[in-house]
Amino acid sequence: MNGFDSSSSPRLPRGLTVPDLKAALEAHRPYGLDCKCGRPINSDADWAGHVDGVIAGLPGVAVTQLPEAQADPEYGDPYWPVELEGETYPGKLRIDYGYRSGPRIALIGIPTPLRVADVPNLTAALLSAAAAVVLSEGETR
Numbered sequence: 001m002n003g004f005d006s007s008s009s010p011r012l013p014r015g016l017t018v019p020d021l022k023a024a025l026e027a028h029r030p031y032g033l034d035c036k037c038g039r040p041i042n043s044d045a046d047w048a049g050h051v052d053g054v055i056a057g058l059p060g061v062a063v064t065q066l067p068e069a070q071a072d073p074e075y076g077d078p079y080w081p082v083e084l085e086g087e088t089y090p091g092k093l094r095i096d097y098g099y100r101s102g103p104r105i106a107l108i109g110i111p112t113p114l115r116v117a118d119v120p121n122l123t124a125a126l127l128s129a130a131a132a133v134v135l136s137e138g139e140t141r
Contacts, residue, residue: 028050094106
């Protein structure tokens, strides 16, 4: 036990829940020609930019583009590249289906401890690989 209780830490935002997101979006829905918050909306692009800012401004929310899997030229299996600061070649994530308990994600060429600057790229690749597993399992059931 390290004695750190994240629930009482003022530095860490609490997790965003679906009701939190719903409430934020309801507070910024169109109301006539303006947003419900009072901001004038002049076009669809203006509205999209406003809502994008609302979502990105929520505590504990990060908006990122998930990377797509690439085919390994040598083996043909999919992998997710992870760009690493100061490294010539990216690390890779691969899905290993050889476990009875279910698929696992293998990290290849990704050093630990990990540089903090590399965490967003690794996180996006992990989410993308996990989503691929969920989709593939849904297709086979």
